[in-house]
Amino acid sequence: MALSNNVIGAINFVAMLLSIPIIGAGIWLATESDNSCVKILQWPVIIVGILILVVALAGFIGGFWRVSWLLIFYLIAMLVLIILLGVLVVFIYMVTINGSGHLAPSRAYLEYRLDDYSGWLKRRVRSSYKWDRIKTCLSSTSMCGELNQSYRSAEDFFNAHITPLQSGCCKPPTECGYTFINPTYWISPINTAADMDCLQWSNEQTQLCYSCDSCKAGLLANLKKEWRRADIILLITLVALIWVYLIGCCAFRNAKTEDLFRRYKQGYT
Template sequence: MAVSNSITAILNFVAMMCSFPIIAAGVWLASRADNECLLWLRWPLVFLGFAFLIVSAAGFVGAYWKKEGLLAVYLVAMFILIVVLLVILVLAFVVTRPAGGAGFKEYRLEGFSSWLRDHVTGVGSWGKIRACLAASQICPKLAHKFVSAPHFFAAHLSPIQSGCCKPPLMCGLQYSNPTTWLGESNMGGGSDCGLWSNDPSQLCYNCDSCKAGVLGNLREEWRKANIILIITLVLLIWVYLIACSAYRNAQTEQLFRRYKQGWV
């Protein structure tokens, strides 16, 4: 039984190490300036990573000091956390479909999952996000960064900058600076053309392109985080399966020893 406990303790130590990439991915997402207006998506991975850390530490303690009850709780809790991480990855994949285009991209709501689209762009949610975008420095910074139209049109803008800080190109407005566009808008270019305003507090924050830009930003950043999460998930599942086998072997060994001593 000591051998099985030692194996389980080592595996739980590995699982504890696996929690740090999850925490790191969560901190990275939370620290991104483009995510400052999406509070509900900033910290879930951090909390999940700390949950993995605590559960793995409990498993390590249970194995090292031979606390079989604590080990049983660990196995159940770790299984639940792995399922939660798997669900998060599946949901993330739903919104990480690639988008085409060169330079900066024009974003459309139709390119995103209906669940995420409704959750982010619904009346109750978008009002808060819109107010946060207007109060942020995401768009004003562009006016200081680009000094000419060629420089601006060759730039690789973030989805939020492309969707919220300028009018859609199909509106036919003339560039003056990144957040000021002149001329008469082509109303045939879509409903966003009538919503654009040079007012720094308005811009295209009410546009569908802005809503799509926020979703596009989520897609790009979650795609990067998914690489870390997939590797971590595979390693955690492998550790968990071996830990289950070690725990089962320990239980079998314990029953066998009791039988030999005449306890059964």
């Protein structure tokens, strides 16, 4: 039984290590400027990672110090957390399954439309109350100012691979026909009726296209890219956790069998 308990403790130590990439994914999301402005996914990911760490620690202690009730708690709680993590992985995949950039004439960068994205994501940015807070946060970043430092001519800018946020928030939509002066200053639109965003554009550097639907779409496109990366990490960790959990269950069952067999022998003798 001592050997089995040591195996259980070692397995739970591995489970503790597996909580690190989950917590790390949440911290990485929190450090990204767009996610820090929206604050949707990072805290659920971090909380799930911390809970897995705590539960695995309980199993580690229960295995090495033979505390049966801690092992039972570990088996039940870890199963719940694995299911919760699985739901989170599927949820992230489902809300990011739609939405992609669109090619614009004579442009290397893509443009984005809000209607392309899932209803759940759109509800996170459509409310004027929510968007005012997000817009203030985004406008305080240097993402648009960086474009002016990097691209001086129209040709360089049109051939640039800028981020979805920069495409949606820092310039007017291409179909409006604005004339390039610099990446964040455009004049003389040809067709202001092409899109409501054409009327929303402002050369005021604190306004730009932060009130545009294209900016909301660019934000969602950025979130989709980052959430998908985090989701891959969570999926790999989920598979590893399931594998570790099943091994732990087998080790716990073997330990119980050894204990029963030992008691039987003692009673028999």
